[in-house]
Every structure is written in structure tokens, then in C-alpha cells.
């Protein structure tokens with residue numbers, strides 16, 4: 001690889017330099033404790049982009065995503081019914097789905113994400129940790145960890161204000177009440193533990209046969225690095241702080257298995273601009289779908305591919321959406337050599353970003369109607385997407401039109417919104433002065449006789465204004481009032497062409 005300027009290519013190279021293998025495993029994961037928000041998506045997409053970079057190096061790569069749904073249900077999020085409180089302490093996979101559409105609480109949120117990811121061209125193997133644990137898949141690693149529990153305690157205590165006196169890196173879910181209010185009484189250094197529960201139940205079990213135990217997070221993470229032979233896993237910056245899970249994980253894996261922790265990149269948090277907040281402390285959550293409602297899938301990928309994981313940024317729902325679409329289209333034109341760009345390094349970087357964003361790269365530059373124009377089209381046809389995109393061929397335009405319509409309805413500022421009159425209200429008719437009415441009648445006559453391009457129509461406006469002796473601004477104001485009942489609107493010439501001669505005449509003739 002000549003030009004290693006993209007962060008994912010650099011990360012991929014690091015992984016392959018560290019160990020020579022035929023196939024690599026990249027991992028990511030999350031506890032499905034509630035709605036997975038767009039901030040959590042950064043981990044998924046960061047991994048996927050590195051996966052694609054490894055594939056470009058000719059490597060076989062497996063992308064595993066771990067649903068940590070055998071973690072305990074800690075608290076009821078704000079967007080979930082309070083009644084679930086009684087299930088606190090159960091594994092997330094055993095809590096019922098409050099929305100009653102899935103097998104469990106965990107699966108409800110897992111499926112939501114799995115469905116959202118379908119359009120993003122990722123090849124992910126999802127692993128449900130509750131199934132792995134119930135099948136006792138990690139019993140060997142659990143035994144290895146338990147036998148080093150004092151060493152692990154010492155590692156953790158380096159960072160703790162109140163050091164552990166005794167430490168069991170293990171959660172046991174009671175066989176009777178299913179909760180984790182248990183205490184370990186004895187361990188035989190092999191596969192047998194004895195526990196008692198607050199509910200009164202107690203038992204001795206072999207954890208090769210009863211899948212009711214789970215390592216605590218930090219040891220659990222390491223055990224799975226070992227079990228899956230993970231080569232790469234990104235992490236949020238908190239994991240890498242002193243005493244964070246990665247920092248301790250790399251000591252635990254060394255101590256217990258004498259192995260190195262996987263390679264990683266650290267990613268920054270992202271925030272939301274102009275949309276709902278996605279803090280999990282409020283009920284409002286911006287999930288992946290709410291972003292895909294206004295951004296084409298390639299553009300969502302492009303936003304992340306084009307930003308170093310270490311850089312924080314905001315996902316915009318406000319007017320910046322228009323700019324992001326423009327920037328993506330620009331990047332796409334660079335890829336298809338339709339933009340002159342003097343800086344060769346920048347050019348190849350942009351092309352690489354495009355490649356990583358668009359995994360079904362079209363053969364030639366697709367149609368690129370601007371997002372702003374799409375907002376005019378969809379509003380002109382009041383959300384009738386098929387009518388709005390008549391004349392366009394590529395599937396991308398349909399998607400773009402849907403996104404534009406969603407954006408107009410949910411996030412656009414008032415000044416971008418309009419509704420075309422069927423009937424001009426009397427109040428508006430009365431507000432127009434004679435000269436304004438005269439210019440609009442003049443416009444009807446011209447439209448009846450001639451067909452126009454944007455440019456020639458624009459020039460015609462000025463001729464009409466001159467003839468009627470009206471200020472241009474008064475003419476535009478009159479036209480917008482008559483057509484949409486606002487003093488301003490989308491650029492008039494293209495707007496009139498979008499509306500079409502017949503519709504314009506139908507509206508404006510009401511002025512006579």
C-alpha cells in the first residue's frame with residue numbers, strides 16, 4: 001500500500017504487522033440495557049471500516065458483535081415502563097420484553113439494531129452471550145480466571161480507592177429466583193462452586209453443566225478475547241483511561257493467559273445537533289434509524305469514514321444536513337474524476353473515504369440532485385415520492401427524496417417549509433397590490449407561450465418587472481405569496497419549473 005493516509009488503513013496495517021495470520025477477527029459489542037443510540041453506533045461502524053480495510057489487504061476477516069445480554073438488568077431506562085423494576089438483578093435475556101414483540105427485553109433492543117444495520121453493507125456475526133453462557137462455552141476460561149482471582153484482585157486494587165479484601169470475578173444467577181443476589185461459598189479450584197442466595201436457596205454446581213455463571217465484565221472481556229482469538233476491538237475513550245477496562249484487561253490477559261490484548265483504536269463520543277438529545281438519562285433516544293431517516297446509508301458511513309475515530313463531532317439534524325449532502329456529493333465527484341483537485345494526497349484520501357462509504361460503488365457518477373432541491377420537489381408534491389422524482393433514474397434519488405421528506409417533516413426550520421396553494425386565500429389576494437397582480441398575469445401569458453430553462457425564465461422575470469415598472473423584490477414577494485402564502489420561498493425559477501406550467505397557471509389565474 002503506497003498511500004497509507006486513511007486511519008482505517010493504518011489500523012489494519014498495524015493489526016497485520018503484529019501477527020501474521022490467514023484470518024483475522026475483529027470484535028465489538030455492547031450490553032443491550034436499553035435502546036442502542038447513535039453514539040454506540042460509532043463502535044460498530046469503526047470496526048466495520050477497519051474490517052473493510054483488512055479485506056483490502058487481501059485478508060479474511062470475521063466481524064463478531066457481542067450482545068452482552070447475560071449481563072444483569074441494572075436499571076429501568078426512562079423510555080421503558082417502570083413495572084420492570086421487579087426484574088432488576090436478572091440477566092437481560094431473562095427479562096420479558098415490555099413492548100411484547102420479542103422473546104426478551106434484550107432481544108427487543110438487539111433486533112432493533114440488527115434491522116437498522118441491514119442497509120449498511122456490514123457482514124456481522126452477532127453473538128448472544130446469554131446463549132453462549134447457557135451452553136457453558138466459557139467454562140475453561142472461567143476456571144482459569146477463578147484460579148488467578150487473587151492476582152486479578154491485585155490488578156484491580158491498584159486503581160481502587162477502597163481495595164477489595166476478597167474478590168470473586170464471577171456472577172452467579174440463582175437457580176431458584178434467577179437473580180444475582182448470590183454469594184460464593186466455596187470453589188474447588190476446578191469446575192465446582194457452592195453458592196447461596198438471598199432468597200434462601202443454596203446449591204453446589206458444576207459450571208461445565210449449569211450455565212448460570214458469568215465472569216464479571218473486566219475478566220469476561222479478556223476471556224472472550226481468548227475464546228474468539230480477537231485481533232482488533234475498538235473502545236470508547238473511558239475504557240482506555242488509567243484503571244479503565246482496557247488498561248486492566250491487558251494486565252489480566254497477561255497474568256492469566258500470558259497473551260497480549262488485541263489491537264484497538266480509541267473513539268471519541270459523538271453528539272447530536274439540531275435533533276433530540278440521546279442521553280440515556282432522558283427518555284429521548286436518537287437511534288440508528290432516526291439518523292437513517294434523514295441520511296442515505298452511504299452518507300452515514302461517509303460521515304464516520306471521513307472522521308478520525310479520535311475526533312469528536314456532532315451528527316446534524318439542522319440545516320447542516322444540506323451541507324453534508326453537498327460535501328458527500330463533492331467527494332463522490334472526486335472519486336469519479338469529475339472535480340479537479342490539485343493536492344494529490346487529498347485526492348487519494350477523498351477517493352479512499354468514498355470507497356469505504358459506498359460498498360456498492362456505481363459504475364459511473366450517479367445522479368446528484370441536491371438535498372435542497374429534493375426538499376422543494378417533495379414539498380411541491382406533498383410527500384408523493386413517486387411523483388416528486390419522476391424523470392430521475394437512479395434508486396439513490398428515491399432514497400434522497402424520502403430523506404428530504406422526513407427531514408422537512410421532523411427537523412427543517414420553518415423558513416424551508418411550504419405548501420403550494422390549491423386555492424389562494426382571499427386574505428392573500430387582497431394583500432397583493434395591482435402591480436404585483438399585473439406581473440403575475442404577465443407571467444401566465446409568457447408561460448403559456450414559451451417553454452423555459454431556469455436561466456431564460458430568470459431573465460424573463462426581470463423583463464416583466466421592467467415592463468410593469470415594479471421592484472424585483474416586490475415581484476418575488478407577490479409570486480411567493482400567491483403560490484405558497486409566504487413572503488419568501490425556494491428559488492423561484494426552478495420552483496416554477498418543478499411545479500409545471502399547468503399547475504402555475506391553475507393557481508395564478510385565480511388572481512383575475
Ligand SMILES: [Zn+2]
Nearest residue numbers: 174177197199
Ligand atoms: Zn435466589
